[in-house]
Amino acid sequence: MSDTESLSFDVVVVGGGPSGLATAIRLKQLANEQSLDLSVCLLEKGATIGAHILSGAVIDPRALFELFPDWQSRGAPLTTAATDDRFMLLTESKAFRMPTPPQMENHGNYIASLGALCRWLGEQAEALGVEIYPGFPAARLLIEGETVVGVMTGEVGIGRDGNKTDQYQPGMELRAKQTVFAEGCRGSLTKELFERFPLRRNADPQTYGIGIKELWEVDNPLHTPGTVMHTIGWPLDSSTYGGSFLYHLHENKIAVGFVVGLDYRNPYLSPFDEFQRFKTHPAIRPMFENGRRIGYGARALSEGGFQSIPEIAFAGGVLVGDGAGFLNVPKIKGTHTAMKSGMIAAEAIFDYLRSNSEQSVISQYPARLKSSWIWDELYKARNIRPSFNFGLYGGLLYSAVDTYLFRGRAPWTFHHHADHLQLDPKEKHAPIAYPKPDGIVSFDKMSSVALSNTNHERNQPVHLKLQDASVPIDINLNLYDAPEQRYCPAGVYEIIRNSESGLPSLLINAENCVHCKTCDIKDPKQNIVWTVPEPGGGPIYPDM
C-alpha cells in the first residue's frame, strides 16, 4: 500500500442529514448511558452541517420525540406549528379546493427548515461526543474481500488535467467496525454498494422525483404562518406526476417548491420552467408579487417507497435514510423515517459492537426496522405513487379507494419501473413553449442558481463523469434533444455548436452543480455518473 494515512473508529457515518445525525446521536446516547467508549465520526460533504440540506419541510416530530423527549426545552428549531391544510387542484386560470387526503393532514406537525434542524442536531451530536467533520466528503469505499471496512475521503488539488497541483493533499482512510451510509437520495457511494453487493436483487427499481425549491421573504396579508398548501394539476399535464408545496413559516418567510416525478416521458419537459410557470398562476402570484427571493436550490427525492427498499445491511455497514428510500410519498415526508431508521440502526449496531468487533452483517437492523412504525407506515402507502401511472385523475381516484376502502391494505402491490427508461423519443412530443420569466415572480436559471451560492474549484476534474463521451450527442441529442439541458436545475449541461463546423458538443459547467443528483438518475443511458467533487464544493444553502 501507499503511504495513505489511516485512522480507525468504531463507527463512521457518511452524511450529516437527519438520518446520519440521528444515527450518530443515538449511538453516543447509548454509549454514554452505559459509560462505554465508542468513537463515532461523521463526514459531511457540505462546508457546514446544513449547507447541502434542502427539503420542504413539514416535519412530523415523531422520531425527534423519541430521540430527545425534551426537544422543545432544548430549543430545537421547530416552532411553526402546522395549523391549516389546503389541497388545491389547479387549472390554467382557476384553483379548486379539494378535501385534504388523510395522509396529507398535518395536525401536530411543524413547518421548519430541515437545514436549521440539522444544524441543531449537529450541535447536540457534538455535545454528546460525536466527531463531526463538515467539508470532507467520502469519495471511495474501502472494501476488503466482501466486507466494507470504511471509506476514503476526497483528495484536494488534482487539476482539471488529472495531475496534482501544488495544493495537493491526499485523501485519508477512515476505517470502522461499521460504516453507516446516510448520503440521502441517490448517494454516490450507496449506488456503488448497490452495484458491488446485490442489495437491490429483491427490490423494485427506485423511482425518484426532483424537487426545486425557493425561499421567499414576503410582506403580505396573504402570509399566514402555519398554512400548508399543496397543489396538483396545472402546469403539468395529467400524465406527469408532480405538484407544488407552499409552506408559510414565521418571520415572513414562505418556502415554495415544485416536485416532478422523474418518470416523466416528454423529453422537452423542464421541471425548472414548470416551477417558474406555476408561480404565475392567478391564485399563486399575489403571494410573491412584492416579495424577495432569498434562496434557490434543488434535490432529488426517492419515491419508490415500500416496493423499492433494498437490503439495508451488509458485511461491515448499513444504509439509513433516504439513501435506502424510506420516504413516505403520499405524505411527502422523509425526515421522520430517515431519523427513525438511523436510530434503529444505531441501536442494532450498538448491541452488536458491545459483544463483537469484527465487521459483519447487522441482521438485527432490518429485523427491528420491520417491526417498527416505519414499516407499517410505508406498507400502507405503497400503492399510492404507482397508481399515478394511471394519470393524475386515475391516481387520485385509486388513492381514495386504496386509502378509504382498503386503509392501505389492498391485497395487491403495484410495481415501479426505472425512471431513465421512461423518456419518449422527441418525435412523439412537441417542444414546450415556456413563458419568459418576468423577473418579479419568475426567473431564469442563471439568476436562480446564483442564490444557491454554489461554487466549485475550477481547476479540478469534472465531477460529472461521462462513461462514454459519444452518448450525449449520438443518443441524448439525436433521440431526446438533450434532455439534460432541461432537467438539470442548475444549467450545468449545455449543447454548444462549433462556430465553424456547426457540430454540436456537450459543455458541462460543473461549477454550477447543486448536487441534486437528477442527471445521475434520469440520463437515458445512465451515462452520467455523479461523483463527489473536491472537498468544499457545492451549494451553501441558508436554512433550506
Next chain:
Amino acid sequence: MHIVVCVKQVHDPEVAPALFTINEATNAVVSVAGLAQVISPYDEQAIEAALRMKDKKPDTKITVLTIGAASAREVLKHALSMGADEAILVNISAGVLLDSYATAKFLHEAVNKIGSFDLILAGRQSADLDAGVVGNGLAELLHIPAITFAKRIEVVESKVVVDRVVDNGSEKIETTLPALITVSNEIGAARKPNLRETMRASRKPTQSWTQADLSKEPMEATEELIKLFIPKKEKHCEFLAGTSAAEQASLLVRKLRDARLI
C-alpha cells in the same frame, strides 16, 4: 519563531448579495438566517503565509488572534484546521461595532498580553469594510515596522525580506524583526484544512479573553458610522422618436446634451 496572525470573521463574500439587507437602525449588515460567516479571505492568506514559513522551519509557532463575538470561534477552528498551533479569541458582544482604531488598540493590548513574538501578519484589508488600516495602526502602537501588500515573505535570521505589490510590479523591502506585515492576495491560494489537522484542532490550545482581561479603559470607537446603505440603481429605457436614422441620431445628440453627458 513565533508568528501572530490577526484574523477577522466576516459575512461570506462569495454569497449572493441578495441574501443580505441592511438594518437601518443599527447600520449593520444582516444576512438571511442559516448562513455561516467565514474567515476574511486575505486573513486566510496571511495564515497561509505563516504556514509556508512553518513548512520551512517546523519549530515556528503560529498563534491566531481574533476579536469577535462567540461565533468567531469558527474562524479560529478553521485556522487551527489549516495548521496553526494556538488560538485566542478576544470575546466582545455580538453587534458591537469597533472602528479601525479601536480594533488596533484592542489587538495591541492582546499582543502585549501574549508577550513575545517575532512577526505579526494580517490580511491587507478586511473583506467587509476594506479599510486596510488596522495592521498599520497596530504596528504604530507596537512601535514596530510595518510592510503592506506582501506577496512573498522570507525570514533570514533576524531580518525579513518582503516582496511588496506596487502598481506596476513589486518592490523588495527588508526590515528587522519584530515586524508587522499585511498580506495581499498575490501570495497565492490558501491551503484547505486537512482532515488530520482538523481532527487535532479541538485539542490545540484555545483561549478566550474578555475586554476586562486586557485593559481597564473601555475600547471606544472614535469614528461614527453615519449611514450604511445599498445604492439604488435605476434603469430607464426610452425609445427615440423619428423615422430616419439621421433624425434619430440628432435626437440622441440632443438628449445626451440635455443630460450633460456630452
